[in-house]
Amino acid sequence: MCTSMIKSKFLSNPEDIGIVAVGFSGGQCKPGVDAAPKALIESGLLTQLREELGYKLHGDDEVHLYSDLAPAEDPPHRNMKNPRAVSAVTERIAQQVHHHASQGRMVLTLGGDHSIAIGTLAGSAKATRERLGREMAVIWVDAHADINTPETSDSGNIHGMPVAFATGLAREENPDGPFGWLHKDHLVSTSKLVYIALRDVDAPEKRILRENGIRAFSMHDIDRHGIGRVMEMALAHIGNDTPIHLSFDVDALDPLWAPSTGTPVRGGLTLREGDYICECVHETGSLVAVDLVEVNPTLADERDVGAHETVRAGCSIVRPPSSSPTTKTNHITTLTTRPPRPLDRLFLCSPFLYHRRHHRHHRPSLPHIHNLIMASTVAESVLYERRPVKTHRYQWPGVQLNIWILIMLVASCFLIGSFAIFIQVQEQLLLPIPWYFPYLVTVASLTLAYILLLLYLIFNRRLLPAIVMIGAFVLFVLWMVGLVVIAVQLFGPTGSVQGSCDVAVFSFNPTGPSLHTLAWLQQRAVCQTWQAAFAFSIVGALFLVWIMVMAYQVFVTA
Numbered sequence: 001m002c003t004s005m006i007k008s009k010f011l012s013n014p015e016d017i018g019i020v021a022v023g024f025s026g027g028q029c030k031p032g033v034d035a036a037p038k039a040l041i042e043s044g045l046l047t048q049l050r051e052e053l054g055y056k057l058h059g060d061d062e063v064h065l066y067s068d069l070a071p072a073e074d075p076p077h078r079n080m081k082n083p084r085a086v087s088a089v090t091e092r093i094a095q096q097v098h099h100h101a102s103q104g105r106m107v108l109t110l111g112g113d114h115s116i117a118i119g120t121l122a123g124s125a126k127a128t129r130e131r132l133g134r135e136m137a138v139i140w141v142d143a144h145a146d147i148n149t150p151e152t153s154d155s156g157n158i159h160g161m162p163v164a165f166a167t168g169l170a171r172e173e174n175p176d177g178p179f180g181w182l183h184k185d186h187l188v189s190t191s192k193l194v195y196i197a198l199r200d201v202d203a204p205e206k207r208i209l210r211e212n213g214i215r216a217f218s219m220h221d222i223d224r225h226g227i228g229r230v231m232e233m234a235l236a237h238i239g240n241d242t243p244i245h246l247s248f249d250v251d252a253l254d255p256l257w258a259p260s261t262g263t264p265v266r267g268g269l270t271l272r273e274g275d276y277i278c279e280c281v282h283e284t285g286s287l288v289a290v291d292l293v294e295v296n297p298t299l300a301d302e303r304d305v306g307a308h309e310t311v312r313a314g315c316s317i318v319r320p321p322s323s324s325p326t327t328k329t330n331h332i333t334t335l336t337t338r339p340p341r342p343l344d345r346l347f348l349c350s351p352f353l354y355h356r357r358h359h360r361h362h363r364p365s366l367p368h369i370h371n372l373i374m375a376s377t378v379a380e381s382v383l384y385e386r387r388p389v390k391t392h393r394y395q396w397p398g399v400q401l402n403i404w405i406l407i408m409l410v411a412s413c414f415l416i417g418s419f420a421i422f423i424q425v426q427e428q429l430l431l432p433i434p435w436y437f438p439y440l441v442t443v444a445s446l447t448l449a450y451i452l453l454l455l456y457l458i459f460n461r462r463l464l465p466a467i468v469m470i471g472a473f474v475l476f477v478l479w480m481v482g483l484v485v486i487a488v489q490l491f492g493p494t495g496s497v498q499g500s501c502d503v504a505v506f507s508f509n510p511t512g513p514s515l516h517t518l519a520w521l522q523q524r525a526v527c528q529t530w531q532a533a534f535a536f537s538i539v540g541a542l543f544l545v546w547i548m549v550m551a552y553q554v555f556v557t558a
């Protein structure tokens with residue numbers, strides 16, 4: 001039995017994981033990244049998923065090297081290095097991912113360099129369209145944007161281009177050319193793409209991000225807002241009704257924690273921030289696929305102090321619980337009752353664990369990688385003695401809310417304007433001002449203040465349904481009083497507005513310009529203003545009911 005307590009929204013077989021282990025490094029020039037799946041598996045990743053977290057794994061018996069796909073020759077094409085090899089391998093990966101995803105399983109792809117995401121995204125986007133009739137969102141956690149087109153890339157390495165291919169920004173016109181196999185149903189929309197942890201973006205990539213309005217959170221944003229807020233914003237951008245593919249490049253982490261990668265960049269995520277991202281994505285229940293790429297176990301050599309640091313940091317961050325007397329579940333008990341090992345659950349530690357120095361002294365430890373993956377046990381497992389913090393992300397229907405605000409603005413402004421004029425007229429005629437004139441001006445002004453409050457809350461992403469509901473209810477009562485008063489004035493006994501209209505105006509039959517005609521026009525305008533005020537009051541009252549219903553729906557679906 002799978003231990004995850006988060007209910008998956010989009011997987012029909014949430015206890016199953018399709019594994020695609022990709023031993024491929026052709027998207028860049030440093031050898032070794034193809035050894036990652038083996039290293040990850042040897043360090044116990046899949047065993048842990050299967051035995052300790054209770055997942056049923058499919059396709060876990062083989063690391064694919066795709067040697068049968070190696071072309072006889074592979075000259076550069078549109079400035080790309082190894083174009084045919086990468087195209088053929090990613091096409092095959094797309095089929096593998098599609099196969100698993102079509103069966104409603106989570107797909108875990110172990111890279112490999114990041115070029116393989118051309119295949120993983122294509123496979124899961126297609127399967128998501130076919131199975132759920134929806135578009136899929138992508139959270140790309142990476143130091144790099146990997147959105148160069150072949151024409152903008154300086155390096156020609158395809159691992160710097162996968163997003164451009166996956167979004168259709170880099171298209172191959174020739175269907176038989178490299179990546180000509182990518183069709184419309186393989187593509188991901190740029191509006192459903194969110195980057196996290198960027199810090200090394202090429203100038204043309206910046207332009208591409210800007211021109212396509214792609215949502216990107218750099219390390220600067222994480223420093224400024226904190227990872228919590230950034231995740232809130234990233235997930236709000238995606239919305240809670242969209243399946244998510246998480247593509248995690250290990251170089252998103254600071255080299256302090258993950259130096260064993262081809263293109264490390266300083267100033268990256270802390271270990272804990274990496275954990276947190278994965279926990280948040282898992283908690284949405286929308287996760288359908290994960291890639292873990294660019295782990296290069298061969299790049300940590302004997303002199304690498306980073307490996308030591310990694311181990312130390314991992315140990316201090318993830319302290320195995322000293323005791324866990326209440327643990328009942330078998331597979332968890334096994335872990336919690338055995339003596340803690342210092343390397344346990346070290347986040348993405350496999351490149352270091354794979355390192356001979358550590359490998360000799362420790363049984364390949366259980367990597368912390370499952371944070372990254374579906375189980376996200378960090379958030380929920382007794383292992384960590386943490387309780388998931390229930391955070392609500394309210395998803396307001398944007399269009400409805402905008403219409404609501406606009407119409408209510410019009411209604412309130414109209415009431416303020418017309419009753420202010422009535423007050424003025426009464427004053428001029430030296431008549432007493434009835435209480436409901438200033439009352440209606442006040443109610444409409446309160447409504448304006450309420451709209452301003454909503455806008456402020458929306459801007460700060462704090463639009464809580466409870467606030468909306470309470471405010472709307474109070475205003476509704478006030479509007480109803482106003483509505484009744486207006487109705488009495490308009491349709492009440494003779495002597496009312498309606499009556500004066502009928503008697504003072506319509507019984508006359510003014511023809512030609514005269515003082516009578518003028519009075520008649522004036523009186524009719526007053527009547528019509530009252531009628532409009534009545535109409536707007538009804539609209540206001542109904543709209544207040546509408547926003548209460550809206551708030552309720554947002555609340556129950558959160």
Ligand SMILES: NC(=[NH2+])NCCC[C@H](N)C(=O)O
Pocket residue numbers: 113114115144146148153154155156157159160161202249251262263294
């Ligand atoms: N997946 C990666 N590590 N990508 C690094 C890309 C670096 C650079 N922007 C390039 O296009 O070559």
